[in-house]
Amino acid sequence: MSTTDFQRAREELGRRLREMRSESPHGRLTGTALARILGWPQSKISKLENGRQTPTADDLRAWVDATGHPGAYEELHARLRGFESEIRSxxxxxxxxxxxxxxxxxxxxxxxxxxxxxxxxxxxxxxxxxxxxxxxxxxxxxxxxxxxxxxxxxxxxxxxxxxxxxxxxxxxxxxxxxxxxxxxxxxxxxxxxxxxxxxxxxxxxxxxxxxxxxxxxxxxxxxxxxxxxxxxxxxxxxxxxxxxxxxxxxxxxxxxxxxxxxxxxxxxxxxxxxxxxxxxxx
Missing domain, CATH: 3.30.870 (Endonuclease; Chain A)
Known part of the structure; x- marks a missing residue:
């Protein structure tokens, strides 16, 4: 996986996170509302969704729980393992x-x-x-x-x-x-x-x-x-x-x-x- 491939994979994961926030069964969440629920800076929500920051496994768990998609954790974690196995900060x-x-x-x-x-x-x-x-x-x-x-x-x-x-x-x-x-x-x-x-x-x-x-x-x-x-x-x-x-x-x-x-x-x-x-x- 090249650096470009890594960034593309991170952006795709970010789009999936944004989709989950927008389609929350609890009603559409804004980035600000999700940040408040999670106790995160709103900038972290933006960076994760735009592929400018790599989430941790704990970030993903918190995200799926807060957006009402707990069953999606394994899918997201598999994506994370896939590209982090190549580029390890x-x-x-x-x-x-x-x-x-x-x-x-x-x-x-x-x-x-x-x-x-x-x-x-x-x-x-x-x-x-x-x-x-x-x-x-x-x-x-x-x-x-x-x-x-x-x-x-x-x-x-x-x-x-x-x-x-x-x-x-x-x-x-x-x-x-x-x-x-x-x-x-x-x-x-x-x-x-x-x-x-x-x-x-x-x-x-x-x-x-x-x-x-x-x-x-x-x-x-x-x-x-x-x-x-x-x-x-x-x-x-x-x-x-x-x-x-x-x-x-x-x-x-x-x-x-x-x-x-x-x-x-x-x-x-x-x-x-x-x-x-x-x-x-x-």
Whole structure:
């Protein structure tokens, strides 16, 4: 589902909500009257009906009860699940903290056999040390003002690394050299993270490629993404996208392969990591 498809689905849900308000068995309700019944600002009614705000499941339950259509809840909730399964806002996902998000990725990676990643901003979670993960997760908790369940989220992320020792899996991971330089954590933590990466090179289940800063590129680095078999996940500052479909998969595979052409592996990758490691004063 693209962002345009998501917005269209949200607008269609809004039209259905407006229809229910207009056809209330209690008599036609105005938006103002419904807002008064629900104890909501009238602007929320308008935003929901015009597809400018995504309702929660609780919003839908309150709406059907207030408009006299309790039997419509399952239909509306199914619509909501349908488009939210693709675009998941961080505000909603992090309402219960970061651990549930980590567990969702753990499940997705556990069920996949071939995993491909491109990351230009930080070291991917499955290769992180606990201290590096703690710094990354802490910065996002601060950004989104989410519950600070950092230690639980770190433990969950570390459990994901069991897949690295599963002979039935193959990880094809590409990292932009810039991600190795990024001071997203204290210098000593970054140094230990780079040491961890050095040890990853040569693992049976992992093919780690580094795209050097001075490499000729077929494409700009762009945003990072994972491909879990035939499903793509990527993220923005606002939301996480879980995408399916032949066209989506083909595009991301093509991007990955074009970036792969600029990557170095094995001893060359270790030399790049070592060069960055030597530049860090701890």
């Amino acid at each position: 961080w505000r909603r996902q992090l309402a219960r903290g970061q651990r549930p998000v980590q567990e969702a990725h753990n499940a997705a990676q556990a069920s996949a056999r071939v995993l491909r990643a491109w990351e230009s901003s930080w070291v991917v979670g499955v290769l992180q040390t606990p201290d590096y993960a703690r710094a990354i997760l802490g910065s996002f908790a601060e950004l989104h003002q989410s519950p600070r369940d950092i230690e639980g989220a770190v433990r969950s992320r570390m459990r994901r690394q069991a897949g690295l020792y599963d002979s039935g899996k193959q990880y094809h991971i590409l990292l932009w050299e810039g991600a190795l330089h990024a001071r997203v954590c204290p210098p000593e933590v970054l140094a230990a993270q780079l040491d961890r990466l050095m040890g990853t090179v040569g693992m049976d289940t992992v093919r780690l490629g580094i795209v050097p800063l001075d490499a000729a590129l077929c494409l700009p680095p762009g945003n990072g993404f994972w491909i879990y078999d035939d499903r793509v996940t990527t993220e923005t500052w606002h939301a996480e996208f879980w995408l399916e479909g032949a066209d989506t998969l083909a595009t991301h595979l093509r991007v990955w392969r074009m970036l792969h052409q600029s990557a170095v592996y094995g001893a060359e990758a270790q030399r790049v990591i070592s060069r960055v490691r030597r530049s860090i004063s701890t």
